[in-house]
Amino acid sequence: xxxxxxxxxxxxxxxxxxxxxxxxxxxxxxxxxxxxxxxxxxxxxxxxxxxxxxxxxxxxxxxxxxxxxxxxxxxxxxxxxxxxxxxxxxxxxxxxxxxxxxxxxxxxxxxxxxxxxxxxxxxxxxxxxxxxxxxxxxxxxxxxxxxxxxxxxxxxxxx
Numbered sequence: 001x002x003x004x005x006x007x008x009x010x011x012x013x014x015x016x017x018x019x020x021x022x023x024x025x026x027x028x029x030x031x032x033x034x035x036x037x038x039x040x041x042x043x044x045x046x047x048x049x050x051x052x053x054x055x056x057x058x059x060x061x062x063x064x065x066x067x068x069x070x071x072x073x074x075x076x077x078x079x080x081x082x083x084x085x086x087x088x089x090x091x092x093x094x095x096x097x098x099x100x101x102x103x104x105x106x107x108x109x110x111x112x113x114x115x116x117x118x119x120x121x122x123x124x125x126x127x128x129x130x131x132x133x134x135x136x137x138x139x140x141x142x143x144x145x146x147x148x149x150x151x152x153x154x155x156x157x158x159x
Contacts, residue, residue, distance in 0.1 A: 020045040030071075034058070040081075042067040055080070056100070063089045071095060078102040078125065087111035093118055100125040107131060116141030 019025035020043035023034035029051045034043055036057040046053060046067075052074040060080040068075060070092045077099075083106035090096065096118050101107065102125040112135035115121065121142055 018045050018047055025050075029073075051095075061106075062086070065089050065091070068093075073120075074098045076100045078104070080104055082107050085110060085114055087113050090114065091117055094120065096121055098123040098125075101129065102127040103129070105130045110134065110138065112137050113141065115139060118142055 019032065020034060022037045022039075023032055023043060025032050025047065030047065030049050031052040031054070032046050032050045033054045035054050039055070039058040039060055042055065042060055042063070046069070048069045049071055050069055051071060053068060053072055054076045056076045057079045060077065061083055063077070063082060063085045065086050065088045067089065072093060073095050074097060078101065080103075082101065082104040085101075085107070090099075091113075094117060097120050099118075099121060100123075105128065107129045108131065110131065115124070115138060118141065
């Protein structure tokens with residue numbers, strides 16, 4: 001179910017945007033906050049123009065292509081139950097600057113092209129995940145390696 005968020009300015013309703021049920025949406029910057037609602041999946045109805053999406057502290061299990069918009073600049077998915085990320089989930093996300101996948105202990109593997117094309121990514125958080133190794137070339141699609149690769153665990157292959 002999608003609710004509506006309205007903007008009040010200068011004595012008039014000037015805009016509205018859909019907002020997923022149990023979430024809070026803000027317009028400037030365009031933000032969707034769906035924290036700590038025990039969602040088992042990414043909620044439907046995240047507005048396509050969302051720049052910041054906060055889904056931490058839920059029970060989300062899978063990330064699939066189409067869940068998020070390429071306009072996203074900040075995506076927090078830490079402290080969920082993510083066990084699978086579809087390889088093309090983040091393709092075309094050339095504005096994404098921060099991706100927090102930390103504290104997803106069921107995440108055992110990431111495909112080598114998961115971060116392909118994330119040219120602006122400067123913060124990637126993978127702390128307390130179940131990852132044993134990272135595939136060769138996992139960061140080859142990045143313009144620069146992320147400044148902040150926070151893992152908290154040893155990896156068999158990095159690069």
